[in-house]
Amino acid sequence: QLVESGGGSVQTGGSLRLSCTISGFSYKYYCLNWFRQAPGKEREGIASYESDFTKSYADSVKGRFTISTDDTKTTFYLQMDSLKPEDSATYYCAAEGGSQQYCSGGHCCANPSYWGKGTQVTVS
Numbered sequence: 815q816l817v818e819s820g821g822g823s824v825q826t827g828g829s830l831r832l833s834c835t836i837s838g839f840s841y842k843y844y845c846l847n848w849f850r851q852a853p854g855k856e857r858e859g860i861a862s863y864e865s866d867f868t869k870s871y872a873d874s875v876k877g878r879f880t881i882s883t884d885d886t887k888t889t890f891y892l893q894m895d896s897l898k899p900e901d902s903a904t905y906y907c908a909a910e911g912g913s914q915q916y917c918s919g920g921h922c923c924a925n926p927s928y929w930g931k932g933t934q935v936t937v938s
Contacts, residue, residue, distance in 0.1 A: 815839075816907050821933030824897055828937070832892040834907030834930055841865075841911025845922035848881060848892045850903035850935075857906075861892060862923045865911075870923070875901075897937045904932040 816839075820832040832848070844865045851857040860872045861881040869881055878897075883890040894901065908926035916922065 816930035818930040818933040821935045823936040829895045843914045843917040844911035846890045847908040849906045852903040906932045
């Protein structure tokens with residue numbers, strides 16, 4: 815189970831930190847993701863964190879957003895700085911895990927099975 819928190823309304827240029835608490839998820843190889851979807855737009859993968867500590871970001875958020883986890887890997891975060899109105903969306907955390915072979919080549923990042931219900935971020 816994944817549960818997001820930390821969404822809300824903020825002015826342009828402000829910051830928010832989203833949290834995603836994970837339960838019932840225990841894999842040696844995994845990928846943790848943040849996605850977002852704005853009304854009328856397709857869902858966009860914006861940040862991922864893999865079990866080998868690799869972090870990846872969409873160009874739209876690179877340099878402004880940071881994905882991280884706590885030491886126990888039971889919570890992961892999305893720090894969002896320099897927010898813009900176009901960042902307004904529902905943000906979802908997602909995760910996938912499996913064998914090393916299963917997760918290789920970005921498969922786990924591209925195909926998350928575990929999803930949160932989303933949290934709204936509005937930038938004005």
